[in-house]
Amino acid sequence: MPFPHLPRVSGPRGPLRAATNPRDARLRHASRLILGREGSIRRPVGFLIIAAVIATIITPSFIRPANLNALLVGSSFLAVVAVGEAFVVMVGSIDLGVESLLASFGMAVAWLTVFHAVPTGLAILITLFGSIVVGLIVGALVAKVHIPSFVVTLGTYWGFRGIALLTNGGAYISPASRNTAQTSFGFAGVAGSTGGISNLIIIAVGIVIVGQCILSFTRLGLWLKSIGSNELAARRVGLRADWLKMSVFAISALLAACAGIMITAWQGSIYPNTGEGYSLEAIAAVILGGIPFTGGRGSIVGAAIGALILGIINDLIVLLGLPALYEYIFVAIVLIVAGLQARSDALVK
Numbered sequence: 001m002p003f004p005h006l007p008r009v010s011g012p013r014g015p016l017r018a019a020t021n022p023r024d025a026r027l028r029h030a031s032r033l034i035l036g037r038e039g040s041i042r043r044p045v046g047f048l049i050i051a052a053v054i055a056t057i058i059t060p061s062f063i064r065p066a067n068l069n070a071l072l073v074g075s076s077f078l079a080v081v082a083v084g085e086a087f088v089v090m091v092g093s094i095d096l097g098v099e100s101l102l103a104s105f106g107m108a109v110a111w112l113t114v115f116h117a118v119p120t121g122l123a124i125l126i127t128l129f130g131s132i133v134v135g136l137i138v139g140a141l142v143a144k145v146h147i148p149s150f151v152v153t154l155g156t157y158w159g160f161r162g163i164a165l166l167t168n169g170g171a172y173i174s175p176a177s178r179n180t181a182q183t184s185f186g187f188a189g190v191a192g193s194t195g196g197i198s199n200l201i202i203i204a205v206g207i208v209i210v211g212q213c214i215l216s217f218t219r220l221g222l223w224l225k226s227i228g229s230n231e232l233a234a235r236r237v238g239l240r241a242d243w244l245k246m247s248v249f250a251i252s253a254l255l256a257a258c259a260g261i262m263i264t265a266w267q268g269s270i271y272p273n274t275g276e277g278y279s280l281e282a283i284a285a286v287i288l289g290g291i292p293f294t295g296g297r298g299s300i301v302g303a304a305i306g307a308l309i310l311g312i313i314n315d316l317i318v319l320l321g322l323p324a325l326y327e328y329i330f331v332a333i334v335l336i337v338a339g340l341q342a343r344s345d346a347l348v349k
Contacts, residue, residue, distance in 0.1 A: 081102065096280075
């Protein structure tokens with residue numbers, strides 16, 4: 001029964017909703033013209049340009065090639081982790097354990113190569129395989145046992161932080177830990193360069209490209225977006241939502257382990273607290289990248305750009321000689337701005 005206070009508008013197939021308020025229509029049009037639709041790559045690109053311009057104005061040394069190279073290398077680890085987080089958020093879940101997985105698997109690959117002389121390639125394969133197994137277990141607890149992802153991954157965060165601490169009695173691991181003449185890890189080439197470009201940057205860009213291709217051009221990407229948009233409808237059309245959710249947690253754990261191997265090669269050592277804060281920073285990068293917490297839309301490239309924006313904030317703090325604690329304040333401001341633009345979407349829908 002129609003409500004008496006709502007005007008009835010007739011169309012070729014019967015009554016329609018009342019016409020959209022012209023003011024709301026103009027607001028929606030202006031918002032989409034400037035920012036693009038929700039999940040559009042235009043948003044993180046806009047934030048990136050603004051951040052780069054502000055950084056250049058504040059300190060011209062920001063645009064020096066050496067600084068830009070250091071910025072890209074330093075952001076590569078978070079970008080890789082953010083790609084994995086983006087897949088998880090795309091289905092409407094969250095992964096708080098990525099920083100502990102990064103540290104524990106970084107410790108694992110170092111422990112295998114340094115203390116057990118496992119060949120480098122085999123050690124890396126064992127580490128990556130172990131991360132996939134962990135991700136599948138976490139995904140099964142979320143999808144099959146129906147424990148909220150927040151709770152499960154919070155447990156992952158604490159559990160694997162403990163594993164990282166136990167691996168070498170709370171001490172760091174480096175090639176010199178066994179008192180041998182070895183001065184670098186067998187996989188130190190991961191942090192080398194090719195054609196004058198850091199391999200870390202190449203690896204990060206490659207992962208971002210592969211992730212975006214999966215999301216944009218494969219059935220898996222379409223299925224993941226469908227689950228994030230409407231999981232019930234996705235199940236009704238026959239999608240195996242449980243297995244798909246398990247797959248995104250496996251991807252997230254795998255990429256956290258990749259980042260752990262990368263940062264271990266770069267530092268030439270690995271500490272149990274390496275990557276501290278990356279879980280929240282990866283989530284922040286995803287938000288800045290335009291992926292809503294409800295999932296269903298957005299891009300992997302956007303999440304990587306979000307990680308780069310956080311890198312710019314960090315770099316700017318270093319260049320200005322400010323205490324590192326200022327990073328939290330600046331990131332909070334940027335996130336609030338991103339939240340306000342997301343709220344504008346909700347108001348004009």
